[in-house]
Amino acid sequence: MGRIKMEGVVLYPLRRIPNPKGDILHALKSTDGGYVGFGEAYFTQIHACEVKGWKRHNRMALNLVVVIGKVKFVIYDDREGSATQGEFFETTLSPDVNYQRLTVAPGLWMAFAGVDNQTSILMDIIPEPHDECEGDRVTLETIPYHFL
DSSP: OOOOOOOTTEEEEEEEEEEEOOEEEOOOOOTTTTTOOOOOEEEEEETTTTTEEEEEESOOOEEEEESOOOOOEEEOOOOTTTTTTTOOOEEEEEEETTTTEEEEEETTTEEEOOOOOSEEEEEEEEEOOGGGEEEEEGGGGGGGGOOO
């Protein structure tokens, strides 16, 4: 199945350097595409078969990297005038199978599900310190999508 392209969503392949004592996993450099500044980096967990979302950031681009486990990301575009308005984009990322950085532009709705049999951990690098008032949230039922 081909990947659906969505305006404002980019996947960047990441470098994984094998090391017998533990691999090195690159995430983001200031010279990389998708880098728009640094304000905060944080980790979040998602348990197996759980879904977090929907959330939309209004100013911030997200740079998401799964460092443990496997996470399915779903992006929904309801932006007026967007070439991909009304469409969904989905991808599943893992450090072992599909090690990439997902960059999501402001204005897009995002949710994600833990699709591994363990708790997964992802890192988000955002261009400003987190501000609870900067984004919007709606319940999972608000945007119709079957996650699991």
